[in-house]
Amino acid sequence: MASKRLRKIIFTIALLAFFCLFIKWNFSGICILCPKKGEVISFKRDSGNFLELPHMDCSKNPPFLVILVTSSYTQSKERMAIRETWGKLKWIFNRLIVTCFLLGTTLKHDNQIDINVENVKYGDIIQKDFIDSYYNLTLKTMMGIEWVHKFCTQSSFVMKTDSDVFVNTYYLTELLLQKNRNTRFFTGFLKLNEHPIRHILSKWRVSKEEYPGNTYPPFCSGTGYVFSTDVASQVYNISENVQFLKLEDVFIGLCLAELNIKLEELHSKQTFFPERLKFSPCRFKKIVTSHFVKPHELRIYWNALERSMDEKCPGS
Ligand SMILES: *[C@@H]1O[C@H](CO)[C@@H](O)[C@H](O)[C@H]1NC(C)=O
């Protein structure tokens, strides 16, 4: 009798342990802070002031390309690696390329001091007062777009990417110059036929309340998309009329659909990769983005790429 009970208890504990592990694995996927049933949120433009602004004057030195990188307090290693590699202020084909980091806030006052010090030193941080979390990524992206609209309409193109992405700024600049499109242009890794994920434990879960439709509008993977600067102002302007969605890339897609801006390929061959590519200098010369790159890898790849700039590759 006692052993039967014991077995029951052990079984229950094992089950609980397994459940806890499962929850832990999927923790970021549980929608604890999602809107409650029936609660419709529309995007609020202009909420709050900028806490940090980059030290640059777009009217004096208009960039050809502004790269906005979503980042957070804890990712200072990633930011340093980007500053030393593809994010270096750079003239490419005589065009100015600048990189800025998009940050929210943490609850610790000391962290804010660190960020302030970092921005005094590097002058490349855009920050507003919202809690930095995965589900606030739309706020972060829209903050970048608001900044472009208010401070940098003199630029020609804007890219939004993440801090674990390798960006070949040389090839991107070359392709943008070739493409020679300057209005209503939007490109990246095109996602033309995506559906909301309803699975309760998925990181990308979207409930019927958040998004009732069965398909998403065309959008580009948030790992890297590029648009002509006029699109920033148009998206900013329309964003208040668009139902808020925590998936930033889909939200931008919803804005583009409203604006009737079509997505386009940058090149006949694929150049934006939302996945991780195996590095080789010749491969990376002909791509724009590759995902899941660690800071030390970024340095290795970038140095190898720059060293091999003038070397011939097979088939080129
Ligand atoms: C997003 O930021 C706002 C403003 O700081 C905060 O109230 C909210 O809890 C954050 N949302 C999430 C999901 O962290």
Ligand SMILES: *[C@@H]1O[C@H](CO)[C@@H](O)[C@H](O)[C@H]1NC(C)=O
């Ligand atoms: C902003 O959006 C409104 C409609 O929401 C539109 O009437 C207006 O022309 C837009 N302005 C710009 C500058 O795009």
